[in-house]
Amino acid sequence: NNWHAYLNLFAQAGYITGDFVAATNAVVYCYVMYLIGKFEYKVKTADLNKIITKWIYMTTVTFLYSGSTESTVEGMFADLRDVKTPEEYVKYLENFIAGRFTDDYFNVTLPKDLATSSTSSPAWLGYIAAINVLGTPMLFSTAILSKFLVPGASGTKIAIDRHHIFPKHYLEENGYSDDRDRNQVANYTYIDYATNIVISDRPPIEYVSEFRAKLGEEEYRRTCRENALPENFESLDYPTFLNERRKLMAGIIRQGYERLCL
Numbered sequence: 001n002n003w004h005a006y007l008n009l010f011a012q013a014g015y016i017t018g019d020f021v022a023a024t025n026a027v028v029y030c031y032v033m034y035l036i037g038k039f040e041y042k043v044k045t046a047d048l049n050k051i052i053t054k055w056i057y058m059t060t061v062t063f064l065y066s067g068s069t070e071s072t073v074e075g076m077f078a079d080l081r082d083v084k085t086p087e088e089y090v091k092y093l094e095n096f097i098a099g100r101f102t103d104d105y106f107n108v109t110l111p112k113d114l115a116t117s118s119t120s121s122p123a124w125l126g127y128i129a130a131i132n133v134l135g136t137p138m139l140f141s142t143a144i145l146s147k148f149l150v151p152g153a154s155g156t157k158i159a160i161d162r163h164h165i166f167p168k169h170y171l172e173e174n175g176y177s178d179d180r181d182r183n184q185v186a187n188y189t190y191i192d193y194a195t196n197i198v199i200s201d202r203p204p205i206e207y208v209s210e211f212r213a214k215l216g217e218e219e220y221r222r223t224c225r226e227n228a229l230p231e232n233f234e235s236l237d238y239p240t241f242l243n244e245r246r247k248l249m250a251g252i253i254r255q256g257y258e259r260l261c262l
Helices: 004-012 024-040 045-062 069-080 084-098 104-114 122-133 168-173 193-199 203-215 217-226 238-260
Strands: 158-163 188-192
Touching: 004 024, 004 045, 004 188, 024 084, 045 084, 045 122, 045 238, 069 084, 069 168, 104 122, 104 238, 122 238, 158 193, 188 193, 193 203, 203 217
Parallel strands: none
Antiparallel strands: 158 188
């Protein structure tokens, strides 16, 4: 039915479980846009699925449906009075997305939004969604993260770990006493159980050489790049690392959207 066909689009947008959607009303309002496209404008199924998947991604990353949601939605409905054809409807949504997903958004706003310790923040959840869309393996691993996040994945609790790149204990010893500093989302990455055992509570400067040797330079650089880790991150001081990684994470979120546009 329409509801289940629509919910599948969330998974295509990288939001493979409801836990990753920060604003639950986004599910309802995106569904409204889906139904309008399907029944009022009679957009072809393939075209509708593609644009609504992109719409879901944009609205959840930017937290569009929060705060003054009613005025946002009313404004859109007013705009749609001038939209007459299926093509115009798709174009309207494309233009709306383009107005939100600007260079300034990805280069300035989104890195600022990633300066948080909240793992329920739209920016962090958007980063995970992007990793899922891109089919990215976990850091220092060949295992695709999304396969461990889908509902019913066996052994999820012990198979993967949301890991502090700079360990909490290490940061505490170096003067970072506030959990809000230590638990910045830019200090998190998912790793598999085997990698977690190797890293344990050691700082990057101690474990990076092992993975460089094990993976080889090319593969090591690839896994760091795909997981938004700055080059030579192990040598950076913590504030610089966070600042640089937020920019790279924002870049990954942009790549996720670009993949949905293909």
